[in-house]
Amino acid sequence: xxxKVCFVFLMGIVSxxxxxxxxxxxxxxxxxxxxxxxxxxIIGITTGIAEFLGYSVRIISGFIADKMKAYWFMTSIGxxxxxxxxxxxxxxxxxxxxxxxxxxRIGKGIRTxxxxxxxxxxxxxxxxxxxxxxxxxxxxxxxxxGPFVFSFLLGYGYRKAFSMLWIPLFFCLFFLFLAKRIxxxxxxxxxxxxxxxxxxxxxxxxxxxxxxxxxxxxxxxxYHMKICQISDKKIPILYSISMASDALxxxxxxxxxxxxxLRSLILIPPFTAVIPFFVFSKKDTLLLLGTIIWGIxxxxxxxxxxxxxxxxxxxxxxxxxxGILNTVYGxxxxxxxxxxxxxxxxxxxxxxxxxxxxxxxxxIFLFKIFHNEQNP
Numbered sequence: 001x002x003x004k005v006c007f008v009f010l011m012g013i014v015s016x017x018x019x020x021x022x023x024x025x026x027x028x029x030x031x032x033x034x035x036x037x038x039x040x041x042i043i044g045i046t047t048g049i050a051e052f053l054g055y056s057v058r059i060i061s062g063f064i065a066d067k068m069k070a071y072w073f074m075t076s077i078g079x080x081x082x083x084x085x086x087x088x089x090x091x092x093x094x095x096x097x098x099x100x101x102x103x104x105r106i107g108k109g110i111r112t113x114x115x116x117x118x119x120x121x122x123x124x125x126x127x128x129x130x131x132x133x134x135x136x137x138x139x140x141x142x143x144x145x146g147p148f149v150f151s152f153l154l155g156y157g158y159r160k161a162f163s164m165l166w167i168p169l170f171f172c173l174f175f176l177f178l179a180k181r182i183x184x185x186x187x188x189x190x191x192x193x194x195x196x197x198x199x200x201x202x203x204x205x206x207x208x209x210x211x212x213x214x215x216x217x218x219x220x221x222x223y224h225m226k227i228c229q230i231s232d233k234k235i236p237i238l239y240s241i242s243m244a245s246d247a248l249x250x251x252x253x254x255x256x257x258x259x260x261x262l263r264s265l266i267l268i269p270p271f272t273a274v275i276p277f278f279v280f281s282k283k284d285t286l287l288l289l290g291t292i293i294w295g296i297x298x299x300x301x302x303x304x305x306x307x308x309x310x311x312x313x314x315x316x317x318x319x320x321x322x323g324i325l326n327t328v329y330g331x332x333x334x335x336x337x338x339x340x341x342x343x344x345x346x347x348x349x350x351x352x353x354x355x356x357x358x359x360x361x362x363x364i365f366l367f368k369i370f371h372n373e374q375n376p
Contacts, residue, residue: 044341055330133254
């Protein structure tokens with residue numbers, strides 16, 4: 001058990017350095033793309049496509065990982081594609097930058113089902129909620145440090161700032177090598193799911209879709225901040241604050257999931273519904289509060305959803321199951337980001353209405369999950 005705790009910790013360190021790389025870029029995509037001549041619609045569509053492809057490829061990568069038992073191979077390829085972020089230093093237009101952003105997200109799609117399948121095995125004894133919560137907390141330390149340090153590097157310009165990200169990428173791959181030495185051949189058993197998979201899987205997928213569709217991307221939020229004349233250096237710091245709330249929320253959400261199971265999902269719709277009232281305000285205090293709430297919701301997503309997938313699916317189909325449900329997540333993010341970006345250009349009121357409708361629909365399917373859970 002001690003070796004598995006050590007493994008989860010090391011994988012958290014891998015994600016920590018990985019987050020320093022890509023969250024640094026993610027925190028500044030809005031203002032960087034604006035500098036390259038992109039509109040809010042372009043940012044919404046680009047990030048939506050990137051996330052959609054990054055999630056949709058997970059069905060394929062998860063299936064391959066299950067069939068070939070290639071969990072480590074897929075994980076390593078995915079982390080290698082993080083190199084696309086430092087390469088942003090050579091971008092001359094928003095089109096070339098978009099290609100690199102999309103490739104990096106595809107890399108995340110390749111690695112995530114395999115990595116989470118390995119983690120689901122390693123966390124079975126220590127509690128999946130706590131295990132995924134620890135991993136997410138360490139992950140978000142990188143998400144805090146990355147944008148915070150990047151905000152200072154921006155004083156030298158975007159190109160030099162992106163070039164410096166080769167350093168954390170090296171450490172990310174180094175700790176991945178160490179983690180593989182501890183658990184070189186993870187055994188994903190053909191265990192039964194804790195709940196009735198056939199009755200829960202569909203409403204669970206629809207709940208994820210509608211709850212995520214109403215979740216505003218930080219790229220659109222940071223674009224709004226730029227319009228509100230918040231400096232480029234302050235925006236990554238605000239993103240770091242949201243990542244800090246993400247890390248704290250992950251620890252709480254993980255413990256709550258181990259106690260309450262799927263019922264802990266009830267936190268997602270109400271928290272998501274209030275986000276646009278704050279993040280699209282013109283008042284600094286409300287913007288700050290909105291980024292904190294945004295981080296809390298992301299922490300719940302990354303902990304409870306990841307842990308619960310392992311408990312509603314069979315072990316020998318774990319990689320594929322993560323792939324399918326992450327594709328649902330990505331599809332929702334693509335459609336939601338595109339819609340929110342378009343609606344933002346029209347009126348913030350439309351964004352608020354869209355979010356409220358999405359979260360209301362998600363509640364319908366959440367209660368269906370609860371009903372099916374009680375009547376297996």
